[in-house]
Amino acid sequence: MIxxxxxxxxxxxxxxxLTAGAAQADTLRVGVWDLPPGKGNPFTARSVPSIFVWDAxxxxxxxxxxxxxxxxxxxxxxEAIEPTRWRFTLKDGITFSNGEPFNADAVVATxxxxxxxxxxxSSVGTELRDLAxxxxxxxxxxxxxxxxxxxxxxxxxxxxxxxxxxxWAELGPEGFAESPVGTGAFAVEGWGTGDVTLAANxxxxxxxxxxxxxILSLPERAARxxxxxxxxxxxGFGFSPDQIGQMESAGFSVAASPAPQVMSLAFAxxxxxxxxxxDVRVRQAANLAVNRDLIAEVLLGGLGxxxxxAGTPNAFGYDPSISSYPYDPDQARALxxxxxxxxxxxxxxxxxxxxxxxxSEIYQQAAIDLAAVGIDVExxxxxxxxxxxxxLKNEWPGEMFGSSWNTSPYxxxxxxYTYMTCMKSPAHFCDESMTPFIDATFEEFDADARExxxxxxxxxxxxxxxxxxxxxxxxxxxxxxxxxxxxxxxRTVFYDYVTMAE
Numbered sequence: 420m421i422x423x424x425x426x427x428x429x430x431x432x433x434x435x436x437l438t439a440g441a442a443q444a445d446t447l448r449v450g451v452w453d454l455p456p457g458k459g460n461p462f463t464a465r466s467v468p469s470i471f472v473w474d475a476x477x478x479x480x481x482x483x484x485x486x487x488x489x490x491x492x493x494x495x496x497x498e499a500i501e502p503t504r505w506r507f508t509l510k511d512g513i514t515f516s517n518g519e520p521f522n523a524d525a526v527v528a529t530x531x532x533x534x535x536x537x538x539x540x541s542s543v544g545t546e547l548r549d550l551a552x553x554x555x556x557x558x559x560x561x562x563x564x565x566x567x568x569x570x571x572x573x574x575x576x577x578x579x580x581x582x583x584x585x586x587w588a589e590l591g592p593e594g595f596a597e598s599p600v601g602t603g604a605f606a607v608e609g610w611g612t613g614d615v616t617l618a619a620n621x622x623x624x625x626x627x628x629x630x631x632x633x634i635l636s637l638p639e640r641a642a643r644x645x646x647x648x649x650x651x652x653x654x655g656f657g658f659s660p661d662q663i664g665q666m667e668s669a670g671f672s673v674a675a676s677p678a679p680q681v682m683s684l685a686f687a688x689x690x691x692x693x694x695x696x697x698d699v700r701v702r703q704a705a706n707l708a709v710n711r712d713l714i715a716e717v718l719l720g721g722l723g724x725x726x727x728x729a730g731t732p733n734a735f736g737y738d739p740s741i742s743s744y745p746y747d748p749d750q751a752r753a754l755x756x757x758x759x760x761x762x763x764x765x766x767x768x769x770x771x772x773x774x775x776x777x778x779s780e781i782y783q784q785a786a787i788d789l790a791a792v793g794i795d796v797e798x799x800x801x802x803x804x805x806x807x808x809x810x811l812k813n814e815w816p817g818e819m820f821g822s823s824w825n826t827s828p829y830x831x832x833x834x835x836y837t838y839m840t841c842m843k844s845p846a847h848f849c850d851e852s853m854t855p856f857i858d859a860t861f862e863e864f865d866a867d868a869r870e871x872x873x874x875x876x877x878x879x880x881x882x883x884x885x886x887x888x889x890x891x892x893x894x895x896x897x898x899x900x901x902x903x904x905x906x907x908x909x910r911t912v913f914y915d916y917v918t919m920a921e
Contacts, residue, residue, distance in 0.1 A: 444919045445630035447902070450643040450655040452773045454615060454636045456804040459599030459607055460592050461580035462533065462541040464807065466825055466910055468774070471656065472634055474912045475617050476516075477580035477601035478625075480507060480526070481573050483830045483909050487735060489573045493521060493581055493602065495559075502568035502864065503551070509559045515583040516606040516620040523555040528584035530563060537592070542811060543578050545844070546837050549861075570864040574829030577911075604915035605632055627915035638773050647671065647897050653919070654905060658895040659776040660720030672898040679734055679909055681726045681824035682775065683886035684768055684785060684796075685839065687815035687847045694818045696766070700758040702884040706744050707751035708792040709785050715890045718777040718784065722895075726888040728877040729824045729839075730832030733909075736860075736873030737832055741881070744888045751792040763793035767817030770798055771806050775823075775892050782821060785889060813845040820847075822886065827910035832873050833860050839885055848885040 451471045457463025461473050480494035497507045513521040530553035532538040539548060552564045565572060583600035590598060599607055604625040605617035617632040635652060637643045643655040644662055648669055658666070663673050684705075686696045695701045711725035725743030730736055755761060768786075772779035786796045799817065801809075809815050810822075824835035836842060836857050841849035856876040863869040896907055901920035906913040 444921045445628070447629050447632045447654065447914060447917055447919065448652040449632060449634045449914075450637045450646050450652040451634060452636070452638050452640075452643070452657050453803050454613070454634065456807055458596040458610060458615075460596040461582065461599070461601075462538065462543040462592075463596075464542050465546060465578055466823075466827060467656075468803065470828075470910060471912060472615055472617075473580060474603070475605040475632055475914050476599055476603045476607065477582070478603055479578070479580055479828075480509075480576045482577050482911055483574060483828060485908055487733060487830045487909075489577070489829075493526075494573075494576075497573050499570075499864070500562065502862075503565045504562055505565075505572050506556070506560065506562050509561070510624075511559060513602055513624045514622050515586075515600050515602050516622065517583060517586060517600045518622060519583050519585055519600075521581065521602050522558045523561045524558075525581050525584050526561045527553050527555050528587065529579060529581050530561075532582075532587070533579070540811075542807070545811070546578060547575060548844070568862050568864070570861065570869060571829060571831050571833065574831055575834075577828040605629075623915075625915045628918050629914065632914050640773055644897070647899065650899070653899045653902050655897040656894075656907075657774060657776070658897055660718075660722050660893070660895060661777070662897075663720075663895060666897045670900055672900075672902075674894075674896040674898065674905075674907065675722055676894055677723070677731060677733055678775070678892040678894045679731050679825060679827040679830060680775070680892045681729060681731060681835070682778065682781060682889040682892050683726070683822055683824060684770075684782070684819045684889065685822040685848065685886040686884075687813070687818055687820060689845065689847050689849055690813055690815045691818050694766075695758070695760055695764050696818055698758050699882075699884065700754045701760060701764070702887075704751040704754040704758070704792065705789060705794055705887050706884055707747045707754070708794060709744075709788045709887060709889065710746040711743055711785075711889055712746065714781055714784050718780050719890060719893055722893040723776070724891045726824075726891050727881065728832075728888075729835045729880055730826050730873075730877070731891050733830065734826035734834075735831045735866075736870055736877075738874040738877050740874075741877055744881070748788075748792050755793055760793070763795060765795045765797075766819055767797045767799060768819035768821065769801050769806065769809065769815065769817050770821035771803050772800055774803070776895050778821070781889055785887065789887075810847070813847045815847060819887075823892075824886070825910075830909055832877070833857070836876070836880075850883045850885070853879055853883055 453468040455469035484490040533544045538544040551566045586600040604627045608616040608618040613636040646652045647655040727743040904916040
């Protein structure tokens with residue numbers, strides 16, 4: 420395996436880049452594992468780590484609340500006029516950080532970009548590819564048309580941050596990325612080589628007591644922990660369970676909660692048509708080889724669970740009757756023998772580490788378990804920007820890659836299927852036998868019936884196995900004394916709620 424520890428060196432280097440000292444009551448300093456690869460272009464990625472910056476700058480039409488249901492943000496209300504046509508009524512009196520009004524024109528411009536050739540090739544455009552057209556009815560009303568029925572369109576629009584159309588048109592995507600304009604509580608004051616400073620947007624409809632938020636890229640968890648404990652940051656995201664005791668004993672608060680994410684090693688079969696993993700028996704063997712329940716108990720401290728399906732319990736459509744995938748190394752060896760690989764298989768998996776609790780250790784233990792049955796996996800660590808490019812273009816150099824089956828931000832278990840199956844273009848894994856099950860969930864608007872269809876889809880997925888299920892992850896956040904009100908819900912962060920002691 421090629422994952423090597425650089426924790427000491429990176430931690431020391433990171434501390435030199437930080438400004439030590441006591442917290443200021445009007446500035447929140449936040450440690451994350453990476454900044455958005457596309458800076459302030461909110462269409463270039465979909466979730467963490469980008470949302471740690473974008474959630475402060477932009478707003479979507481809809482967000483998913485604590486209860487998993489869609490809640491109004493820039494949209495006041497919505498309804499399905501037809502199975503393929505949704506009408507959104509927009510909130511009034513909201514302005515962008517450059518003083519321009521938020522209205523139907525801004526929504527139309529955002530959707531029209533995602534409908535363009537360039538927009539459809541973006542990360543968000545790829546996921547919202549069923550958008551067909553958009554129409555302004557009046558200043559506060561728009562209608563969005565989809566290419567087919569989509570009962571979860573309001574939820575999915577949590578992915579679509581609204582940009583100020585004048586700035587977007589004038590600056591273009593690259594210029595806008597440097598100087599983004601949104602309706603959020605903060606605006607970009609300046610980008611550094613490893614940090615971004617956000618200043619309070621005084622005209623925002625989202626009021627905040629903070630004057631600044633400074634977000635720093637600290638790729639290693641050890642560096643984030645050192646920065647938090649030494650008073651160089653006030654909040655750190657992405658800690659591991661084994662760091663909780665150290666934070667708590669030092670007087671810091673810790674928020675640990677189930678994450679809307681299933682960690683996996685996904686199969687890149689479309690990029691490697693001659694790979695042994697094109698044989699379902701080999702994929703079954705790989706899944707049977709991993710003792711994911713023990714991994715969750717030891718490496719996640721029992722906070723997470725072994726995974727057996729695409730969703731997590733806090734997402735719509737999760738099937739509690741499906742347990743984590745069984746651990747049976749003897750059956751794994753028998754299946755490899757049956758598939759003609761009794762002498763073993765060699766493969767490469769590209770992974771990003773430092774992002775989620777114990778991710779490096781989880782990948783390494785999975786590789787040890789796989790090697791025990793004859794599947795020798797070389798883990799190669801890459802950066803998130805490299806991962807994103809491989810993912811978007813399906814140019815995976817190895818037969819596997821680390822990937823999250825992520826149900827956020829719209830908290831529906833159909834979401835990971837939009838990027839982990841034939842639905843993605845270009846797909847890294849495609850088994851057309853799954854398609855009718857996926858399509859059925861988009862044609863059903865009755866919630867109970869749709870939930871049953873999602874359960875059928877999860878069962879079918881366990882027959883096909885596009886990935887090696889690993890664990891249902893957790894989110895661990897460290898918070899310094901004096902910081903109050905931080906909300907981190909369904910991988911959405913609200914800095915504007917934060918207050919800090921003098």
